[in-house]
Amino acid sequence: MSEAVTAPAAVGDSEFDRDTAVTERAPGLHDIDLSEGWTIFGAVNGGYLLAVLGRALADTLPHGDPFSLTAHYLSASRPGPAVVRTETVRAGRTLSTGQASLLQYDEEGREVERIRVLASYGDLDALPDDVRTSAKPPAIPPPGQCFGPEGSPVPQGDQQPIADRLMLKLDPATVGWALGQPSGKGEMRAWFGLADGRDHDPFSLLLAVDALPPTAFDLGISGWVPTIELTVHVRARPAPGPVRVAITTRNLAGGFLEEDAEVWDSQDRLVAQSRQLARVLRG
Amino acid sequence: MSEAVTAPAAVGDSEFDRDTAVTERAPGLHDIDLSEGWTIFGAVNGGYLLAVLGRALADTLPHGDPFSLTAHYLSASRPGPAVVRTETVRAGRTLSTGQASLLQYDEEGREVERIRVLASYGDLDALPDDVRTSAKPPAIPPPGQCFGPEGSPVPQGDQQPIADRLMLKLDPATVGWALGQPSGKGEMRAWFGLADGRDHDPFSLLLAVDALPPTAFDLGISGWVPTIELTVHVRARPAPGPVRVAITTRNLAGGFLEEDAEVWDSQDRLVAQSRQLARVLRG
Numbered sequence: 001m002s003e004a005v006t007a008p009a010a011v012g013d014s015e016f017d018r019d020t021a022v023t024e025r026a027p028g029l030h031d032i033d034l035s036e037g038w039t040i041f042g043a044v045n046g047g048y049l050l051a052v053l054g055r056a057l058a059d060t061l062p063h064g065d066p067f068s069l070t071a072h073y074l075s076a077s078r079p080g081p082a083v084v085r086t087e088t089v090r091a092g093r094t095l096s097t098g099q100a101s102l103l104q105y106d107e108e109g110r111e112v113e114r115i116r117v118l119a120s121y122g123d124l125d126a127l128p129d130d131v132r133t134s135a136k137p138p139a140i141p142p143p144g145q146c147f148g149p150e151g152s153p154v155p156q157g158d159q160q161p162i163a164d165r166l167m168l169k170l171d172p173a174t175v176g177w178a179l180g181q182p183s184g185k186g187e188m189r190a191w192f193g194l195a196d197g198r199d200h201d202p203f204s205l206l207l208a209v210d211a212l213p214p215t216a217f218d219l220g221i222s223g224w225v226p227t228i229e230l231t232v233h234v235r236a237r238p239a240p241g242p243v244r245v246a247i248t249t250r251n252l253a254g255g256f257l258e259e260d261a262e263v264w265d266s267q268d269r270l271v272a273q274s275r276q277l278a279r280v281l282r283g
Numbered sequence: 284m285s286e287a288v289t290a291p292a293a294v295g296d297s298e299f300d301r302d303t304a305v306t307e308r309a310p311g312l313h314d315i316d317l318s319e320g321w322t323i324f325g326a327v328n329g330g331y332l333l334a335v336l337g338r339a340l341a342d343t344l345p346h347g348d349p350f351s352l353t354a355h356y357l358s359a360s361r362p363g364p365a366v367v368r369t370e371t372v373r374a375g376r377t378l379s380t381g382q383a384s385l386l387q388y389d390e391e392g393r394e395v396e397r398i399r400v401l402a403s404y405g406d407l408d409a410l411p412d413d414v415r416t417s418a419k420p421p422a423i424p425p426p427g428q429c430f431g432p433e434g435s436p437v438p439q440g441d442q443q444p445i446a447d448r449l450m451l452k453l454d455p456a457t458v459g460w461a462l463g464q465p466s467g468k469g470e471m472r473a474w475f476g477l478a479d480g481r482d483h484d485p486f487s488l489l490l491a492v493d494a495l496p497p498t499a500f501d502l503g504i505s506g507w508v509p510t511i512e513l514t515v516h517v518r519a520r521p522a523p524g525p526v527r528v529a530i531t532t533r534n535l536a537g538g539f540l541e542e543d544a545e546v547w548d549s550q551d552r553l554v555a556q557s558r559q560l561a562r563v564l565r566g
Contacts, residue, residue: 067539068512068560070353072380072403074373089399090357095511097355097399116372116380118401120355120511120560127537132502134469135533186417219415228378228403229351231514233560235536250418251553253518254410256350258556270534273541275558277351277403277516279377 008197015165016194016204020048022056028086030056036079040160044077046227047210048162051203053084053100053117058203060086061096061121065202069119070231077114078104095122124202124237137264138246143169143191166211167193167242177217186219186249186257188212193242200238200265208245209261209274215249216257216280223282225257230276241266255280291480298448299477299487303334305342311369313339319362323443327360329510330493331445334486336367336383336400341486343369344379346404348485353401353514360397361387378405407485407520420547421529426452426474449494450476450525460500469502469532469540471495476525483521483548491528492544492557498532499540499563506565508540513559524549538563 009015019037022030038048050071058064082104089097100117140146146169171189176182192208193200200208209232214225247261256279263272292298302320305313321331333354341347365387372380385398423429429452454472459465475491476483483491492515497508530544539562546555 068355070401070512070514072351072372072401074380089355090396097357099399099401113373116382116401118353118355118382118399124537127539130538131536133534133536229353229514229516231353231512231558233512233539233541233558235534235539251416251518251556253414253416253553254407255413256410256516256518258516270536273534273558275514275516275556 009194011199011201014194014196014198016198016207020051020055020203022052022059022084024059028060030059030084030086032082032084034077034079034082037161037165039079040162044079045162045210046073046230047207049077049102049115050206050210050230050232053102053115054119054203054206056084056086057098057100057117057119057121061088061098062091063096063121063123065122065124066206066232066234067095067120067122068231068233069117069206070229071115071117072229073115073227074113077102080104082114095120124234131269133270135262135270137268138189138244138262140171140189140191140244143242145172146170146191147172147175165195167191167195168211174218177220182218182220184219186215186252188215188218188247190245191242192245199240200243202234202237205234205238205263205272206232208243208263209272210276212245212247214278215247215259219249219252221280221282223280225278225280228277228279230274232272232274234272236269236271238265238271239267239269243271252280292477294482294484297477297479297481299481299490303331303338303486305335305339305367307342311343313342313367313369315365315367317360317362317365320444320448322362323445327362328445328493329356329513330490332360332385332398333489333493333513333515336385336398337402337486337489339367339369340381340383340400340402340404344371344381344404345374346379346406348405348407349402349489349515349517350378350405351403351514351516352489353512355399355512356510357396357398360385363387365397378403407517414552416553418545418553420551421472421527421545423454423472423474423527426525428455429453429474430455430458448478450474450478451494457501460503465501465503467502469498469535471498471501471530473528474525475528482523483526485517485520488517488521488546488555489515491526491546492555493559495528495530497561498530498542502532502535504563504565506563508561508563511560511562513557515555515557517555519552519554521548521554522550522552526554535563
């Protein structure tokens with residue numbers, strides 16, 4: 001008897017969709033149970049949290065697609081119950097602006113804010129088709145020549161819950177750090193998708209920009225690199241299939257660094273750009 | 284009788300400092316009169332407004348230097364009275380996070396929000412001296428070989444109030460658009476300072492990142508390019524003297540573009556990085 005062929009999960013009916021869905025308790029107040037499944041070394045992944053906040057804002061604002069979304073990470077989120085408070089700052093014809101906070105409760109039942117987000121939303125399908133992009137897609141070998149957690153020297157996400165949910169294949173040129181030979185260039189490149197085959201949408205792009213190992217590893221730094229602030233611009237609705245993510249750091253100074261990510265879809269379209277400011281905590 | 288030699292204005296005692304100073308009316312509530320002097324074609328400059336909001340947050344938070352500041356521009360500010368509401372989101376040891384809104388009043392006396400800001404502040408002087416920056420300062424000819432409003436073909440700011448307050452000298456390689464010959468590269472480079480000789484500080488860097496003509500001009504687009512969202516990272520306290528600002532656009536698509544700015548000080552240090560998402564409104 002042959003194994004049943006599993007069909008890829010559909011957008012709207014996948015683990016990612018279920019785990020990022022918020023339930024509206026009252027206008028501007030949403031409940032969510034942060035899933036253990038998106039943790040790495042006990043910490044809930046920042047991109048997953050961004051998708052949760054992004055969906056709560058999409059439910060709140062008259063427009064459904066994040067165009068520009070900025071998050072300040074205030075304290076570490078834990079798996080379990082959380083609430084998202086949302087506010088409409090401005091509802092315009094083409095764009096709407098909103099604000100959101102992710103909150104959890106400490107042992108004494110006090111609210112602790114985890115993340116605050118400020119974002120402008122629009123309708124990606126309403127944009128004209130003009131493209132005059134001088135940026136070029138990153139040169140990444142085909143996925144079969146890239147490194148995933150299985151049978152690779154890369155410990156990224158190994159045996160971590162999130163690893164089961166991601167399809168992450170690192171460019172061999174940016175995995176030297178795992179063998180003690182970082183390139184020193186501050187680059188990280190990978191193919192990225194959901195493990196269950198769900199295609200990308202604007203919310204999974206929020207996950208894509210913060211799912212690779214830190215570029216600091218490629219600079220020979222092995223400590224924790226917590227994100228202070230992350231801004232994503234979603235520029236187009238992604239075509240089906242995995243995306244390519246290229247991240248670079250140009251300025252490591254004073255204990256902080258920026259990480260710039262570009263996300264390219266299967267049609268060679270630059271679908272998202274992000275920049276984060278992160279702190280380098282030496283191990 | 285010879286003309287009196289005017290000494291350069293000092294940080295803290297210059298037109299920029301006076302025009303961005305907010306007065307605290309109550310905790311979290313600040314008054315300001317937005318100066319006519321920082322307008323261009325009737326609109327108050329976005330970078331000047333950022334400096335106003337940035338100073339109100341510095342007065343509110345336990346830390347005084349903007350590390351990462353994001354602004355969403357909601358409606359056009361007009362010269363005249365405005366209020367800035369500020370809120371401390373989180374006060375930490377190394378970093379504090381705050382939020383601010385700039386508000387004005389319409390004819391019926393209703394509050395209209397102009398800009399909302401989310402920012403994290405720290406202490407630039409407390410940072411270690413390590414610098415491992417792979418970015419290179421832009422190659423700009425000396426100021427004497429660059430173009431200012433006086434006697435140049437560039438109409439930027441000509442006879443506009445803000446032009447009297449800025450020292451802006453554009454790289455000849457990025458002024459072709461003013462002669463009908465845009466390079467098509469989406470670049471803009473300039474020397475930038477205050478006209479009264481005031482040296483830079485973190486707040487004038489907020490002005491620096493949004494003071495050059497739009498890169499869209501260098502792409503052959505002449506319409507208005509309003510900023511939707513702008514994020515600035517201030518990475519070091521700038522040394523005395525004018526800074527060099529280099530702005531590039533890599534992705535013009537769907538009627539939107541990003542503008543990435545780097546600001547370099549006289550000691551060849553990358554003191555600020557910014558990215559904005561702007562909309563292209565065809566003229």
